[in-house]
Amino acid sequence: MPWFPWPPPLASARAEMPARLVHTSGTIESLKSVAGRLERAFRGAGYAEISYYAIPGGFAMATRLEQFAADGTSFAAPERWSADVAPPQVFGLRTYLQALFRASPGRFRIIVLAITPRAFRENHRVRVTREEATDWVKDGFNKLPKVYDQYAYTDEYSCTALVYEFEKAAPDNPAVLKDPGLPADTHLQKSNILKGLAP
Amino acid sequence: MIGGASDQLTSMRSAKRSLAVIWFVGSGIVFLIVLGQTVGRVYGDEVEKAWAWLLPSIMPTLSLIVGVLVSDAQQSDKTPPEIDSFLVKMAVVVSIIYLLTVLGTILLQPIVRGWSTPLGFLNISHLWLAPLQGLVSAFIGALFVKQNSPQHHEPVVPEKT
Secondary structure (H helix, E strand, O other): OOEOOOOOEOOOEEEEOOHHHHOOOOOOOEHHHHHHHHHHHHHHOOOOOEEEEEEOOEEEEEEOOEEEOOOOOEOOOOHHHOOOOOOOOOOOHHHHHHHHHOOOOEEEEEEEEEEEOOOOOOEOOOOOOHHHHHOHHHHOEOOOOHHHHHOEOOOOOEEEEEEEEEEEOOOOOOOEEOOOOOOHHHHHHHOOHHHHHOO | OOOOOOOOEEEHHHHHHHHHHHHHHHHHHHHHHHHHHHHOOOOHHHHHHHHHHHHHHHHHHHHHHHHHHHHHHHOOOOOOOEEEHHHHHHHHHHHHHHHHHHHHHHHOOOOHHHOOOHHHHHHHOHHHHHHHHHHHHHHHHHHHHHOOOHHHOOOOOOOOO
16 A cells, blocks of 8 residues: 655644544454544545555545635535636626626645554645645555454544645636645534544 | 718828727726726736736727827827728727727636636637737728828919919
């Protein structure tokens, strides 16, 4: 399995996933089983493509680049998965004038879950570009190898969400990493990932 | 709007003023819209590219018009020459069509956003604006060049013998 850049590049936001949502404390569960639960939550939130990477002590999951609204809500497909800024909805004079005279920025994100018992920090010297981050979903494995079934997910493990948020100030501008962006909790809630993990 | 001494001839001064009004009003509208888009950050950090599209589209003709108007104002010509009114009408019509096309190119941006970015649409607009601009330049240039030709000077009265 390919390695995720480690320590991870500077993210726009970071948050620990609530432990109770990832694993039931006191029970014996393999890393692969936890990965399955997380993957189901992702798929329930509309993420059809997930990539797996190896990281020290565990694994990472990366989503495909998606476009979202200013409040963090995922766009509806097909705009959600488009790398181009979604065109404004013009259905009257008011919306037309808004589209003519107001900037329509594009907001994109990639969510990476890092499951490891080890402490880590982000690499502030590395600012990933949108194009590099977009390749994460292509370069990783489509599923977690069977060997991860042999490792137990203990209470020492944690699941950290790293959100890489990119913004295009205008459709003709390059996308740049936002630092800081929306809080990671907001991303996880508005993308419905937490909803999929709720018991 | 275009005055004339007969069906065939139009006062050169009147023709120039009509064209000046058309160009200043049309360019002013387009200028204000792009200025509004600049304030609204429609082009983000690439705003200079939008102005680099607009200014060559209108400034050469505007500069020519202003230059000739100023030059005329400095001359004490009591009897302004006349010009073929057909040429003037064509210059006016082509100017209006050109300015409306420039305006339309900007106004269409929100509608064509499904397949083109604002700057992308401005860039491909050269396909239809360049030929029109060539026509405009030809007509207006011909109009003002004609002013200096002998047939538009006062008729030469033969000397008495």
